Amino acid sequence: MTVLGKPLELRGVTLPNRIALAPMCQYSARDGLPGDWHLAHLGARAVGGAGLVIAEATAVLPEGRISPRDTGIWSGAHVDAWRPITAFIAAQGAVPALQLAHAGFKASTYWPFAQERGGVPDGDGGWQPVGPGAEPFIPSYRAPRALDEAGITAVIDAFAQAAVRAVDAGFQAVEIHAAHGYLLHEFYSPLTNHRTDGWGGDRPARMRLALAVARAVRAAVGPDLPVLARVSATDWTDGGWDVADTVVLARELAAAGVDLIDCSSGGAAPHADIPLGPGYQVPLAQRVRAEAGVLTGAVGLITEPEQAERIVEDGQADLVLLGRELLRDPYWPRRALDRLGGLPHWPDQYQ
């Protein structure tokens, strides 16, 4: 029997298997509203057998969008737009989850398939981003406004309200996006947080925002809904955040009510040398799982069923997330479980 096909219980929700669609921006929304593309894209991966379908980085505030085409969850109109999508995912037996995001100083940029690059000016639908400081991420991005105390409180509150809306929209889990050089990672990484108030300085002060958001989201969704957090487990550069820091963060996130740490990496250092290769981030998930005693998710260049099976079997991670491989083949989970000897749960229509 395949371990990849074993259910995973997270609080009041049971994932039917250990395969998740990694959150992936589609840059296909207007005013933050998801539409037919999102239904077809996410729906196909649910039909394809992913046990957990995590919808893309979805902004908790309009200024927290990476690009003007990102999805959002900052109003009731967004709840209505997400509802048919979550209903379809759940009807396939998958668990719909929403990644709650704030892009911080990486907001208001052109989407990858735009003609232009870098920061979007006001005249083209852009806005001034916010961040831990006033320095832009890279010169071609817009210079942010440093968040003040009231701004930080508003961000924490926005994550909590977004989590409530996500539940209202039918999501059965949420993932806090605290990775990839976006706002929460910008605060905990020493590379990007140079604040001298209570939100910067030593590691506890830098972690404070991510932890405050985790506590607020847990309080907002109640005790039964799974809360995941995606972290950048290392900045891959000297003087940056590293996996030993992540072990500490993971323990504290768990104490704040987070159920699983999704271990990604990078995004805060523009020129980091990332050792890309098959399963290159799996050792991060393994170490965090072993040393922090939390459930972890592994992601990054996982493409083979046997590779995924081994990750779970060897106790490197509890959940395997696939991004690009699931873009190439939405049926990867069903094919993988078939090949590994799991139950071939094809939809009736496809039997």
Ligand code: FNR
């Ligand atoms: C991503 N990734 C990503 N990560 C995230 O946390 N939130 C997001 O919205 C996105 N958006 C996104 C869009 C696209 C088109 C890609 C390809 C990637 C990263 C993604 O979740 C995953 O971590 C990486 O792609 C590595 O996994 P794979 O693709 O090697 O399986």
